[in-house]
Amino acid sequence: MRLSVVDTERCIGCQSCMFACARRLGEGGLASTCIGVRSIGGMERGFKVVVCRACDDPPCASVCPVGALQVRKGGGVRLDAAKCIGCGHCRDACVIGAVFWDDETNKPMICTHCGYCARFCPHGVLSVVKGKNVESAGLADNAGKAEKARKAERVEEAEGAEKDSSPPQAGMAAGAEGPDGGAADATRKAEEVEANA
Amino acid sequence: MLKGDPLANVLYIDLSKKRYRVEQREDLFEKNMGGAGVAVELLHEECPKGADPLSPENPIIFAVGPLTGLFPLASKTVAMFKSPHTGNLGESHAGGRSAVAIRTAGYGAIVIRGANDIPGYVAIHGSEVHFRDARTLWGMRNSFTVGRIIRENEPAAGLRSIMRIGRAGEKLIPYACVTTESYRHFGRLGLGAVFGSKKLKAVVVSGKHSLPVGEGGGGFGAAEYRRVYDQIYQEAVASPVMKKYHDLGTPENILPLNALGGLPTRNLKDARFEGADRICGEALAEHYLGRRLACSHCPVGCIHIAALREPDENEPYFYKTSMISYDYELIYALGSMLGGSDPEGLLKLIDRIEVYGLDAMSSGVVLAWATEAQERGLISDEQTGGLRFAWGDYPVYLEAVGRIVEQPNEFYAALARGVEHAASVYGGKDFALAFGGNEMPGYHTGPGAYLGFLVGARHSHLDNAGYSIDQKVLTKRQVGPDELAREILKEERWRQVLSSLVVCFFARGIYHPETASAALRVAGFDRAPEDLQRIGTEIHSRKYAFKVREGFSFDDLRVPVRVSETPSPVGMLDSQYLQAAVDYVCSDISRTGC
Numbered sequence: 009m010r011l012s013v014v015d016t017e018r019c020i021g022c023q024s025c026m027f028a029c030a031r032r033l034g035e036g037g038l039a040s041t042c043i044g045v046r047s048i049g050g051m052e053r054g055f056k057v058v059v060c061r062a063c064d065d066p067p068c069a070s071v072c073p074v075g076a077l078q079v080r081k082g083g084g085v086r087l088d089a090a091k092c093i094g095c096g097h098c099r100d101a102c103v104i105g106a107v108f109w110d111d112e113t114n115k116p117m118i119c120t121h122c123g124y125c126a127r128f129c130p131h132g133v134l135s136v137v138k139g140k141n142v143e144s145a146g147l148a149d150n151a152g153k154a155e156k157a158r159k160a161e162r163v164e165e166a167e168g169a170e171k172d173s174s175p176p177q178a179g180m181a182a183g184a185e186g187p188d189g190g191a192a193d194a195t196r197k198a199e200e201v202e203a204n205a
Numbered sequence: 206m207l208k209g210d211p212l213a214n215v216l217y218i219d220l221s222k223k224r225y226r227v228e229q230r231e232d233l234f235e236k237n238m239g240g241a242g243v244a245v246e247l248l249h250e251e252c253p254k255g256a257d258p259l260s261p262e263n264p265i266i267f268a269v270g271p272l273t274g275l276f277p278l279a280s281k282t283v284a285m286f287k288s289p290h291t292g293n294l295g296e297s298h299a300g301g302r303s304a305v306a307i308r309t310a311g312y313g314a315i316v317i318r319g320a321n322d323i324p325g326y327v328a329i330h331g332s333e334v335h336f337r338d339a340r341t342l343w344g345m346r347n348s349f350t351v352g353r354i355i356r357e358n359e360p361a362a363g364l365r366s367i368m369r370i371g372r373a374g375e376k377l378i379p380y381a382c383v384t385t386e387s388y389r390h391f392g393r394l395g396l397g398a399v400f401g402s403k404k405l406k407a408v409v410v411s412g413k414h415s416l417p418v419g420e421g422g423g424g425f426g427a428a429e430y431r432r433v434y435d436q437i438y439q440e441a442v443a444s445p446v447m448k449k450y451h452d453l454g455t456p457e458n459i460l461p462l463n464a465l466g467g468l469p470t471r472n473l474k475d476a477r478f479e480g481a482d483r484i485c486g487e488a489l490a491e492h493y494l495g496r497r498l499a500c501s502h503c504p505v506g507c508i509h510i511a512a513l514r515e516p517d518e519n520e521p522y523f524y525k526t527s528m529i530s531y532d533y534e535l536i537y538a539l540g541s542m543l544g545g546s547d548p549e550g551l552l553k554l555i556d557r558i559e560v561y562g563l564d565a566m567s568s569g570v571v572l573a574w575a576t577e578a579q580e581r582g583l584i585s586d587e588q589t590g591g592l593r594f595a596w597g598d599y600p601v602y603l604e605a606v607g608r609i610v611e612q613p614n615e616f617y618a619a620l621a622r623g624v625e626h627a628a629s630v631y632g633g634k635d636f637a638l639a640f641g642g643n644e645m646p647g648y649h650t651g652p653g654a655y656l657g658f659l660v661g662a663r664h665s666h667l668d669n670a671g672y673s674i675d676q677k678v679l680t681k682r683q684v685g686p687d688e689l690a691r692e693i694l695k696e697e698r699w700r701q702v703l704s705s706l707v708v709c710f711f712a713r714g715i716y717h718p719e720t721a722s723a724a725l726r727v728a729g730f731d732r733a734p735e736d737l738q739r740i741g742t743e744i745h746s747r748k749y750a751f752k753v754r755e756g757f758s759f760d761d762l763r764v765p766v767r768v769s770e771t772p773s774p775v776g777m778l779d780s781q782y783l784q785a786a787v788d789y790v791c792s793d794i795s796r797t798g799c
């Protein structure tokens with residue numbers, strides 16, 4: 009499963025998704041968010057939602073000199089923070105700017121596709137979709153597809169309670185996904201849901 | 206408060222010396238939490254008694270609260286200053302990205318003192334403060350353009366706030382506003398003129414600080430944080446009130462207020478407007494709504510933006526599309542109050558006022574007074590420079606707004622000082638609709654509204670929502686002046702808590718004392734609901750202490766005759782009843798020791 013931006017035209021720029029991503033790590037503020045919402049040159053023109061789109065063949069991983077980014081099943085990458093040397097090549101390689109930066113650890117923060125943020129998007133901009141086919145889900149702009157995406161989200165929501173009661177996550181400062189980080193844990197659980205669904 | 210919470214940091218900026226420093230003020234935040242509570246203390250500390258509001262000694266204070274950046278809807282910044290409009294307590298709230306930006310930049314409050322010798326703007330990026338040259342931006346006619354230029358010159362897109370003034374602020378009009386994120390305003394009481402007097406064109410704030418939660422940030426903290434968060438968030442997205450503000454926004458209230466007979470119309474000669482259905486929330490949404498926006502960390506998104514497409518006068522197939530934010534108060538002040546039912550004229554006037562950076566309510570009331578004054582022959586065509594004010598005549602109003610800003614003659618210079626002043630020069634006080642020196646908001650609902658305007662610490666309808674007591678209580682049963690006064694005081698005191706937590710007042714139904722207390726615990730503040738009530742009362746009396754120090758007296762309050770000439774939904778206003786209620790508030794406030 010992965011996170012999908014369904015329809016940016018519905019985005020009101022509330023940043024709830026950004027706060028959710030940071031809160032997943034037990035933090036307030038926006039320092040460790042892996043999703044960015046910003047206006048397209050003035051809020052009146054609307055917003056773009058910058059988040060990892062789970063490339064099948066991720067350039068960020070290809071350029072990493074130490075193999076710290078592993079290609080994730082279902083697209084996107086996982087960071088092995090212990091290996092990362094903070095060179096920043098991944099950030100340059102991602103043309104959509106989805107590699108966020110943790111200034112404290114000097115390491116990248118990349119969406120793990122856990123889907124937590126989608127539960128806090130009040131207007132159906134974000135949703136969690138199954139499977140690998142990026143285009144069909146990512147560009148869904150008709151009601152049928154959006155609805156399907158939202159259904160997938162509901163499955164996720166039903167599972168939300170369990171995820172929430174999972175033990176508080178360790179390794180918070182190490183960015184989105186420490187080697188033994190709870191965020192990865194959450195993702196794994198979510199993937200299981202998907203498999204069972 | 207939590208150890209290491211950057212909330213305790215107060216950033217002091219001295220424009221004259223181009224210096225800044227940060228002080229740890231745990232004392233201030235422990236006692237007053239944040240927002241209005243902290244700002245009023247800083248105002249007592251920083252503003253010398255009797256200070257001229259347009260002099261360098263008047264401080265500008267911005268404060269946010271412990272819940273900002275942690276919980277939804279704690280999205281306001283409170284600004285305090287001495288008001289050039291009333292010569293007394295100046296307080297104004299705005300959202301946009303400002304609150305989250307200040308908090309994540311690592312501050313709980315910002316104090317700006319002194320003045321620039323040449324126009325400048327201040328850019329605060331985390332712990333760095335830059336004093337930038339703004340000579341090129343000074344005098345620019347369109348405040349949207351100013352925003353655009355600063356946006357391109359500064360980093361941190363999406364995580365920053367740009368608070369700026371327009372021409373009105375530069376020209377020191379005492380009801381000039383400060384605009385943030387193009388569509389949100391520190392509106393009332395003239396913060397824009399205070400910026401202008403300091404030759405301060407804008408303040409940019411951004412930051413990336415993470416914010417701690419819970420008992421020392423330990424495991425319990427994070428889980429409890431998410432639990433309390435989810436509860437508040439769920440309530441926010443499920444509540445019908447919130448849905449109402451998302452769907453049509455505050456203009457949803459136009460038709461109900463009109464049906465009730467409480468919508469001030471043509472300078473309150475009437476309280477029902479026959480053209481209401483053309484400018485109500487439903488009509489504007491159907492024909493013009495182009496986008497809805499939210500403040501940072503607000504899932505509701507009450508900001509409604511109209512798209513107005515206008516053909517060029519000379520060139521065929523050449524169009525310009527303006528994006529114009531509208532709200533209830535703007536539709537009242539620039540629509541019904543001016544007898545205007547042409548939605549395009551209304552939107553153009555809103556846009557013009559936005560471009561200049563004026564307070565919309567004050568502007569509308571001033572124009573309404575001018576229209577009636579000319580109708581009655583108090584002012585001549587010569588004085589207006591040939592303009593004939595007439596109800597609903599938007600081309601004339603558009604022209605007049607420009608003149609108010611540029612002040613080509615004494616008459617427009619008088620209008621530029623507000624309705625109270627204009628009426629003191631030209632007469633017509635009976636229909637000059639200001640309370641405590643501040644132009645009236647859009648509620649002719651009954652004595653609750655008027656008592657609220659009179660005794661509210663900043664003479665705003667939002668101080669105590671007296672209009673809501675009119676609609677909820679007075680339309681159903683009779684209430685004595687003392688009981689009305691007690692209700693108003695109770696609400697205003699509780700609102701001090703909300704505005705110290707900088708919770709948007711639209712979320713007041715969600716942040717009741719228990720919820721506020723639970724959220725505060727996550728943020729490291731142990732305050733029981735009863736403690737909060739007490740703190741609210743204290744903050745309220747600190748505000749009144751400032752007012753009294755600066756010469757406020759209940760005896761000076763003036764009630765324009767007009768309000769008792771037009772029937773309200775609860776009947777004709779009884780001025781003796783109103784006076785009795787004011788007297789009650791006066792003695793109660795003196796008792797709580799200000």
Ligand code: SF4
Binds near residue numbers: 059060062083107118
């Ligand atoms: S971070 Fe960028 S390059 Fe890497 S997988 Fe995500 S979208 Fe692709």
Ligand code: SF4
Binds near residue numbers: 076099
């Ligand atoms: S910053 Fe880390 S993850 Fe990114 S390319 Fe360099 S080593 Fe690899």
Ligand code: SF4
Binds near residue numbers: 011041059118122125
């Ligand atoms: S899916 Fe998870 S990691 Fe990705 S942006 Fe959303 S909350 Fe953050």
Ligand code: SF4
Binds near residue numbers: 018019023025129134
């Ligand atoms: S939560 Fe949804 S509406 Fe709000 S900013 Fe994120 S994507 Fe946009």
